[in-house]
Amino acid sequence: MTQQAGKFDQEARRKGVRRTAWAVGAVAVAIFLYSILSMLKLS
Amino acid sequence: MAHAATHDHHDDHHGAPTNFFTRWCMSTNHKDIGTLYLIFSLAAFFVGGSFAMVIRAELFKPGMQLVQPYFFNEMTTMHALVMIFGAIMPAFVGLGNWMIPLMIGAPDMALPRMNNLSFWILPFAFALLLSTLFMPGGSPAGGWTMYPPLSLQTGSLAYAVFAIHLMGISSIMGAINIIATILNMRAPGMDLLKMPVFVWSWLITAFLLIAVMPVLAGAVTMLLTDKYFGTSFFNAAGGGDPVLYQHIFWFFGHPEVYIMILPAFGIISEIVPTFARKPIFGYKAMVFAIAAIAFLSFIVWAHHMFAVGLPLGAEIFFMYATMLISVPTGIKVFNWVSTMWGGSMTFETPMLFAIAFIILFTIGGFSGLMLALVPADFQYHDTYFVVAHFHYVLVTGAAFAIMAATYYWLPKWTGHMYSETWGKVHFWSSVISVNVLFFPQHFLGLAGMPRRIPDYNVAFANFNMISSIGGFWFGASQLIFLGVIIHAVWFSKKKATDRVWEGAKGLEWTVPSPAPFHTFELPPVIRDEELAHGHVED
Numbered sequence A: 001m002t003q004q005a006g007k008f009d010q011e012a013r014r015k016g017v018r019r020t021a022w023a024v025g026a027v028a029v030a031i032f033l034y035s036i037l038s039m040l041k042l043s
Numbered sequence B: 001m002a003h004a005a006t007h008d009h010h011d012d013h014h015g016a017p018t019n020f021f022t023r024w025c026m027s028t029n030h031k032d033i034g035t036l037y038l039i040f041s042l043a044a045f046f047v048g049g050s051f052a053m054v055i056r057a058e059l060f061k062p063g064m065q066l067v068q069p070y071f072f073n074e075m076t077t078m079h080a081l082v083m084i085f086g087a088i089m090p091a092f093v094g095l096g097n098w099m100i101p102l103m104i105g106a107p108d109m110a111l112p113r114m115n116n117l118s119f120w121i122l123p124f125a126f127a128l129l130l131s132t133l134f135m136p137g138g139s140p141a142g143g144w145t146m147y148p149p150l151s152l153q154t155g156s157l158a159y160a161v162f163a164i165h166l167m168g169i170s171s172i173m174g175a176i177n178i179i180a181t182i183l184n185m186r187a188p189g190m191d192l193l194k195m196p197v198f199v200w201s202w203l204i205t206a207f208l209l210i211a212v213m214p215v216l217a218g219a220v221t222m223l224l225t226d227k228y229f230g231t232s233f234f235n236a237a238g239g240g241d242p243v244l245y246q247h248i249f250w251f252f253g254h255p256e257v258y259i260m261i262l263p264a265f266g267i268i269s270e271i272v273p274t275f276a277r278k279p280i281f282g283y284k285a286m287v288f289a290i291a292a293i294a295f296l297s298f299i300v301w302a303h304h305m306f307a308v309g310l311p312l313g314a315e316i317f318f319m320y321a322t323m324l325i326s327v328p329t330g331i332k333v334f335n336w337v338s339t340m341w342g343g344s345m346t347f348e349t350p351m352l353f354a355i356a357f358i359i360l361f362t363i364g365g366f367s368g369l370m371l372a373l374v375p376a377d378f379q380y381h382d383t384y385f386v387v388a389h390f391h392y393v394l395v396t397g398a399a400f401a402i403m404a405a406t407y408y409w410l411p412k413w414t415g416h417m418y419s420e421t422w423g424k425v426h427f428w429s430s431v432i433s434v435n436v437l438f439f440p441q442h443f444l445g446l447a448g449m450p451r452r453i454p455d456y457n458v459a460f461a462n463f464n465m466i467s468s469i470g471g472f473w474f475g476a477s478q479l480i481f482l483g484v485i486i487h488a489v490w491f492s493k494k495k496a497t498d499r500v501w502e503g504a505k506g507l508e509w510t511v512p513s514p515a516p517f518h519t520f521e522l523p524p525v526i527r528d529e530e531l532a533h534g535h536v537e538d
């Protein structure tokens, strides 16, 4: 198996992972809250 | 990677902790966590299977034979919950964990510690769920869909809801991890449109999970507050609406059934080209079809509710939207067949399961189309016809794909070949018995036998007895599966080559068998002709 060294930036990868994880996680939490809050009928 | 030069010879077992607890309980390694998921799933498959045996034993003859009616209802409910959340979904997560990093040339999942947490939540969630069986008042018994007001009568509802919350959190974290891995961890040169179809199917599935698991969590949370905190989300007397629950549940539920079949589509799209020794026909169409199915799965949920009395316009909309799904699904089936067409095929066990999948899943798709017809569904709804439908798509669909994947990748995981003879015995025994088990249920449903009942009219006796015989036979066949796996892991002497299958393409086959503890610590050089799909023009 040939491997290639360098050519990609470990730190940029970490940053990308963190950004994706937070964005996707936030969407999940938002959908959870919305699913309940949108059903509330306070009178 | 400052010390890259010293890392050239990392293709051995260096790095796997020798301490059992450290290795398995504290693992951050995608392969070990994948293995844990797969073992968990197999255990759940047998637990859920034993519940099914109770159901089929009771239904062997008309009349009440073995169990109390409430216990029977507990069995149908728990069978579904264990199979869906314990067997099928964790199996796909396990396969994804093992194979996605290998397929895209990544050293591991993007978030390895979260990966550990995602898995280790599951045993606790299931301990909680299964413990309700031993509680006074028993486990949930109102069906896996937990419709109120019935489900609100369950004493152990809070336990079940909390278990579902935990499984949901586990799935959401798993999905975040998979999305982050695929979007960020691909080796340079592994463009999105060069990824194996299995990886694509998981990427899309992960987005489905993110979109609908929180909705399920919301739905069961509202059940909880309705029961314990005096709210009236689903209580008509308090200004709520029980049908609202059904809408929310199926907004989750229908995409959920696709969560259980899209990774299966991915698996079949890997196996068929390997054993036909031809690249997949219409790679881009396959990816597009998965995306189209995922999109459509959000606008068909009310086909589970045709009989509750929806406005006519809604019935018609959901009927046509549902039928539309057969278009991308048909594309997939045609493309698998076209991939085989003119190929030089061999029929090892993974390919046998894949071909059975294509045929039998399609039968399930056809019965789904019949159910999608509003006037017909008034007759079929809540009968054994529905039971037959979803077992064709879930057992001969999802479960067969998981078995195919197990045979396909087991040599890569263990470094040993499984017994081809016993694999074939398992296949033939399963494929015959599963049809004896489920095909007669179509006739029972058409004749009007309702689902979820412990006793039935004597008119249904013959087909039920045939179905039960098929059930015990299918259950017993899975012990062969267990035997084949145990043999391959611990006893097989036949070493697997790196490529394992003559026609196999893709990065996962360039690493040794068994796949070393660490792979692709430095990204591999991608050569397009080595990929399963890379240089395919279409």
Ligand code: HEM
Residues within 6 Å of the ligand: B145, B257, B258, B260, B261, B303, B304, B322, B323, B325, B326, B329, B364, B365, B366, B367, B368, B369, B371, B372, B373, B377, B380, B381, B382, B386, B389, B390, B393, B394, B397, B398
């Ligand atoms: C061709 C595509 C499909 C169509 C048109 C279709 C249609 C339907 C319809 C109309 C129902 C409701 C029947 C009723 O309750 O009266 C149903 C039930 C069901 N389907 Fe499908 N389906 C399709 C594919 C699938 C797939 C791929 C899966 C899972 C892998 C699946 C799993 C289920 C399950 C689990 C139920 C029963 C849910 C319950 O009531 O407990 N279906 N399907």
Ligand SMILES: [Cu+2]
Residues within 6 Å of the ligand: B253, B254, B257, B300, B301, B303, B304
């Ligand atoms: Cu559906």
